[in-house]
Every structure is written in structure tokens, then in C-alpha cells.
Amino acid sequence: MNGRFFHFLFPEVCIVCGKLLMPSEYGCCSVCRNSFDAFSDCAVAGYTLMHSIESHFKGKCSFERAYCRYVFHRHGPLQKALHAMKYEGMYNLGVAFGRELGAWLIDAVPPESIDCLVPVPLHRLKHVERSFNQAEKIALGMAETFQKPVRTDLLLRGRFTVSQTGLQVTARKRNLDGAFQTPLPDMPGRVLLVDDVVTTGATVVAAAEALKRGGAASVSVAALALSAKE
Ligand SMILES: [Zn+2]
Structure with a gap:
């Protein structure tokens, strides 16, 4: 059914x-x-995530700090829950996960150390198909704790997502540079990038590079889960 x-x-x-x-x-x-396979220590979780990304992207991992809550196992109960969240319309579960992640991080991440939360955007077509972005729901749950804005307008995904018409030369270059674009001229200084599951880290690294090119002084990453090497 x-x-x-x-x-x-x-x-x-x-x-x-x-x-x-x-x-x-x-x-x-x-x-x-x-x-769910939860980390017991926030610092260990962050170190594990950072180390995992660095092992795939030597020298390219430019995150200020990294945070996560769970280890993601294929066919595990967390995968079932995330699958339901993504494909069966249970998006409030994403908000609930975000609240939990926010509560877990609040001692490690002083709210005054970040300016905004930026969920990793879905490709526009995927967004239409799925009707919501799970990373955005997680960010909304976290924002209740951090009392910081969730900015979905700072980072866009997919080439030509933004029309080239009317953009200045530098913005045009930015618009075509890689998979992510930062369409707005004013970028907050300290961004917390939010995603659901980090596997190799390719997506969050590309997103962080785009945010930095767009003017962010520092980018940290918070993921609900890090995929286990299986
Ligand atoms: Zn149950």
C-alpha cells in the first residue's frame, strides 16, 4: 500500500x-x-563527521565546525524513519528531528556564534516531486532552539536556476559556477549549513564552497546523521 x-x-x-x-x-x-545509533558525545560526533569529510576531500573541507547526531545504517530503523519523512509526506518528523538535533547541539554551539541556518537545497525538480525539502524541515526544528533565521534564499541548486537576465557580471559567473549558486549580494558572515544525511560530504562541501564564494566568512555544518561505511 x-x-x-x-x-x-x-x-x-x-x-x-x-x-x-x-x-x-x-x-x-x-x-x-x-x-537509532546515536552518538553519545557531541564533540566526538563532530570530530567523526569532520574526519569523514576530510578523508574524502583532503584540503577542501573548509568547515569551521561539524556536528551530527546519529550514525546512519542502511536498512536500519533510522533509514526507515527518514524514508517515511522524505517519501511518505511525514515532514513534521523532520521538524521533530531538527528540534532534537538543536537540543543536542545547544551547549556546543552558542547561538551567538552563528548568524543563520541554511538548509542544503534540493534541486528544483526534486522539490516539486517531493513537495518539501527535508533539510529545511530539520533546520526549522533547530531554529526553534537557536532562535536564528532559516534562510532558504541564500543558496540555490541546479545550473540556470536563476535567470541570467539582469545579473551583473560577477553574479553571472557565480550563477554558473558549480552546482550551487548564491543569488543575493548580502551574505551573513557565519552560516550553519544543515543537511539530513552526509555520505561522502560532496554536497555539503560544494554548498560550503558556494557560500564562501558568496561572501560567508565561516561555514559550519550540522547533519542529522553520518552514513556508516558499510
Ligand atoms: Zn516503533
Whole structure:
């Protein structure tokens, strides 16, 4: 049965195990949530993510700091939950994940150390197909803790996403340079880039490079999960 339809009929069951949810639970029961492979230490999690990206992109990992919450395992319960979030319309689960990530990070990331949160954008066509960007939902949940704006206008994805017409020479070059563009002239200084799952880090590295080219002084990255090497 189509997952979205299933949840329309049975919204009160856990997306991972199918058991009935308690009134305080949304999408995923606390037993399944506790079965996700969580890092126990925020600093270790950040170091692991940073080291993983650096191992793939030597010298290109220009993140100020890195943060994540879980290790992502193929076919694990977290993958089931994220799949439901992405493809079965359970986008409020993304906000819930973001709240949890924000609460986990708040001691390590003083809100005054960042100016805004920037979710990694989906390609425009994917956005239409999926109707929402899961990284944006995670960022919205985090923003409740950090009390910083979520900026979806600073970073765009896909060549020719922005019409070249009317852009100045430097903006035109920026618009064609790589997969991400930064269309606005004013870029906040300290950006926290937000994504759902980091695998090699190619996407977040490209996004961070674009943000820096666009004028960001420093870019840190917060991911819900780092994919395990399997
Ligand atoms: Zn469950």
C-alpha cells in the first residue's frame, strides 16, 4: 500500500515498527527512536563527521565546525524513519528531528556564534516531486532552539536556476559556477549549513564552497546523521 495513504488511514502507528503510538509521540515510537545509533558525545560526533569529510576531500573541507547526531545504517530503523519523512509526506518528523538535533547541539554551539541556518537545497525538480525539502524541515526544528533565521534564499541548486537576465557580471559567473549558486549580494558572515544525511560530504562541501564564494566568512555544518561505511 502506498505509504502516504497508509498513514492517512493509520496516522497513530509508528512508521518504523507499526505499533500504536502514545499520544505524546509523533511518527516514530520512543522504542524505535531509542534504537537509532546515536552518538553519545557531541564533540566526538563532530570530530567523526569532520574526519569523514576530510578523508574524502583532503584540503577542501573548509568547515569551521561539524556536528551530527546519529550514525546512519542502511536498512536500519533510522533509514526507515527518514524514508517515511522524505517519501511518505511525514515532514513534521523532520521538524521533530531538527528540534532534537538543536537540543543536542545547544551547549556546543552558542547561538551567538552563528548568524543563520541554511538548509542544503534540493534541486528544483526534486522539490516539486517531493513537495518539501527535508533539510529545511530539520533546520526549522533547530531554529526553534537557536532562535536564528532559516534562510532558504541564500543558496540555490541546479545550473540556470536563476535567470541570467539582469545579473551583473560577477553574479553571472557565480550563477554558473558549480552546482550551487548564491543569488543575493548580502551574505551573513557565519552560516550553519544543515543537511539530513552526509555520505561522502560532496554536497555539503560544494554548498560550503558556494557560500564562501558568496561572501560567508565561516561555514559550519550540522547533519542529522553520518552514513556508516558499510
Ligand atoms: Zn516503533
